[in-house]
Amino acid sequence: MSGNEQKYIQQAFDTNWIAPLGPNVDQFEANLAAYTGAKDVAVTNSGTSAIHLALTLLNVQNGDTVFCSTFTFIASINPALYLGAKPVFIDSEMDTWGMSPIALAKALKDAAAKNKLPKAIIVVHLYGQSCKMDEIMALANRYSIPVIEDAAESLGSTYKGRQLGTIGTFGIYSFNGNKIITTSGGGALVSNDAKQIEKARYLASQAKEAAPYYSHSEVGFNYRLSNVLAGIGIAQLDVLDERIAKKRAIFDAYETTFKNNAALTFLPEWQETFNNRWLTTVLLEDILPEKIIEKLAEKGIESRRLWKPMHTQELFQDAAYYSENKEGSNADILFQKGICLPSGTQMTHTQIALVCQVLGQICK
DSSP: OOSOHHHHHHHHHHTTOOSBOSHHHHHHHHHHHHHHOOSEEEEESOHHHHHHHHHHHTTOOTTOEEEEESSSOGGGTHHHHHTTOEEEEEOBOTTTSSBOHHHHHHHHHHHHHTTOOOSEEEEEOGGGOOOOHHHHHHHHHHTTOOEEEEOTTOTTOEETTEETTSSSSEEEEEOBTTSSSOOBSOEEEEESOHHHHHHHHHHHBTTOOSSSSOOOSSOOOBOBOBHHHHHHHHHHHHTHHHHHHHHHHHHHHHHHHTTTOTTEEEOOOOTTEEOOOSSEEEEESSSOHHHHHHHHHHTTOOOEEOOOOGGGSGGGTTSEEEOSBTTBOHHHHHHHHEEEEOOOTTOOHHHHHHHHHHHHHHOO
16 A cells, blocks of 8 residues: 555545445546546446446447467456457467467458458457557457557556557456556446447446436446545555556566576567566476465565466367467467566565576476
8 A cells, every 4th residue: 555545435434435436436536547547437346347347338249259369367357258259369469469460461361251250359468568559459440440558567567658458449448456556346448439438437337327216228237446445546546657657666676686597588678669567477498387476475475377268268168269370379379488577666675686596496
């Protein structure tokens, strides 16, 4: 916590604005819009619900297809399943680890030939790093497919000067406890179409119509963020730039230590992008990730594997998958070789040095 959250929480209690909606919600939305440059923002109870709202607003229905990065957390995909849509998974490319424009072009070409274009493309900005948005947006625009940017891990990151989440039709952020700022649980839907965000607020509030009684004409959801948690978000957003600076300093410490070590390759910052370095991630050469994880755990240090690709999950064994090349899957390589290193903003220089010491003993 930043230390200022209690001020806004106390205001919520003092004014009895506890339930969803209230001054903190309004202020948090306005502050997020100002920070990101988006026309409007609706805060939600999770990033997952924000994706669900985006797909609902795009009229995704049972039997439709949605294209999505395979290299991601399942929360990027589940909302499509809620609506009965079928995911089609797209490989990563190695410059950014994000969705491959080459694989996406293949998938769109096949879909067009079958007269089965997707209702949406969900692009995931991984570990704070932007995908190649010019290429992806060019393909999406060619086929008139809306893009949802899952920037759950990438608040504060930019692509050619634009905040991630503000380039496509919709963007989403997450304020889960492990994100760069948190409301304990929460998220946001952003767009440059203010009317769509207003509709999202309506749907997220049980689709209650403006009437002197409870009136409903369509299905709604209980997805709004509480006024108490929005107060936490206000204070957290105030220190976002400070958190990003700390995350980048942690990354720099790791990278500087191992800059001449061929056994370790860090996720690069792609040209004309700015990475919030939510997590420091690294690919290992000729070393199993489990060996690093085990050795760090012996010292009481937590680390973990990168995302297991969705096309390899049992839940999606029948889903279509488009790889970038015939030789194999980039996403599979990333999973097989990659780990996330400790990256918490409370880490001390001593703790970072200990991680580096353990890594250095193995990666010689």
